[in-house]
Amino acid sequence: MSETNRRIVLAKRPSGLVDDETVRLESEPAPQPADGEALVKVRYLSIDPTIRTWMDDVPSYLPPIQIGEVIRSGGVGEVVESRTDAYQPGQLLFGMTGWQDYVIADAGERAMTVLPEGVPPGVAIGILGVTGMTAYFGITDVGQVKEGDVVVISGAAGATGSAAGQIAKIKGAKKVVGIAGGAQKCAHIVDELGFDEAIDYKNEDVAARLREACPDGIDLYFDNVGGSILNDCLANLAQRGRVVLCGAISTYNDDGPPVGPSNYLTLLVRRGRMEGFIILDYLDRFPAAQMEMAGWIAEGKIKSTEHIVEGLEKAPDALNLLFSGGNTGKVIVAL
Template identity: 45%
Template sequence: MRTREIRLASRPTGWPEPGNFDLAEAELPGPAEGQVLVRNLFMSVDPYMRGRMNDVKSYVPPFQIGRPLEGGAIGEVVESGAPGFQKGDLVLHSLGWREHAVLDASAARKVPEVPGVSPSAYLGVLGMPGLTAYAGLLDVAEFKEGDAVFVSAAAGAVGSLAGQIARLKGASRVVGSAGSDAKVAYLKEELGFDEAFNYKNGPVAEQLQRAAPDGIDVYFDNVGADHLEAAIESLNPFGRVAMCGAIANYNATEPQPAPRNLVQCVGKRLTLRGFIVSDHAARMPDLIAEVGGWLREGKITFAETVAEGLDNAPEAFLALLRGENTGKMIVRL
């Protein structure tokens, strides 16, 4: 069958541009034994994909020029050559950036439909971003009841969940940073953050100190740069940092200076710990059980910014890097 896919046309230098992507037609064979043909319904664009556009050694292989990009997707089985999968099954897999995919059944996970909830939730609150927030806060940062928590990029897919989980787990204070006054209002009025600030309105360190005058115990870091430096300044002794990402530096063309106050990590006995969500896959059942329960009970909420059609997937990705999304950025195919 004929289908369409987005390929990497060239490697970006600095900020990606539309010319780095190519929308192309492709011909797919039918599924062989042990494979399934899937029609993608939704695909995900995520900040980590920017790193895969560079030809550098990392924890995940780089995208290849002339080949389709990859990423989380959820779709329905159109044709199955594998036992246990039949037409109409809803599956989660990693061959996004295309309208159809043929893949080994072992690389697809059947997921149940959740009444009243879009299947795209498996790309966000019940998927990789949700697990990142859940394991990052509870396991990596070793959150405990009574901790004061600061989350950067708090209106994004991961940050918005990390803050809500902290609140539901008994944080003494939850503070978030975001890039617009509207997002700040969203954090406080809809997600229940105790305080939030627009990092564009002044030095992050000063705004954080006003938002958390008694300091913080946990920092969930999605930004790095000035946010990490500000958090180190505000962290109480034995504070912990879950280093999830550093989006402030993803498109930099020159080496960026480290936080200038790293020496405080010694005197305060801080723990700064990086993590990759795939290392915490065993926690997925706990996420589905606990966060899924909160979702059904209306105790947790999530937002999506939805782009329509494969043609708009590159622009959705660029908009994500510019911080134009609230919650999870999704492309509906």
């Protein structure tokens, strides 16, 4: 086989958004599968905010991407050659692919998951993948949502936030308020996804609108953005309110460590709780959660939205969409 493997590697630690100096497109011969391995042609890349954090040389739940290494990312690929019984040619697989055309899968450290028949790749990457699982366990396990809760979601038009709000409604929340940027996104989460109310952080006073929308306080805040919006939600926390720290997308492109909330003592006064989590801790519980989510999809209780970007070379631009607010729903690069 004489195929070429295009790969996007980290050329320089970024400062701010990823640009032409941050990454480099290289070409090399496609890898050849050995016994016990399969060659997978990458078809779709999952674009997630955490990819940006992996580019920084700071401690995290996974090691930083090293200079010269392929940008780490999940994706879906098709088996094109197999020398193992674990994978058959033509099967679609989900796993860590990186930003490249080809990847090797095996039954060990490079194992990938076979997509069930009939599951579209966008759904596998998004609502049934790490994105949906993050929303599911963040709302149900960490946030301990219960009937009658008033729930606020930031980054509500994004992949994780949009799923989190819908899951909260399914689980009996009395009111779900989404915070998003722009009238179009706010209309989308209310009219299409069933949120009860939306706050446009680009054009409205978030603190004032939170007091209007949640006059008795916020029982559960699912935080995707950090920064000033986290402060605003802490200020309006109800007694025994919970804050789920899923991400802090507003700070990922800042140089230096993010500044913490200035009013964290609200947690003390309101007897509140703020907790972070890493979705990798829940891998063994994915199958049961995916079954429940699949049932909701079949019943029309939960919807997913994909924002497709075409071409491997566009992956850096696709990542930047997450920070510019240029996407609605899950960002996927189609190779």
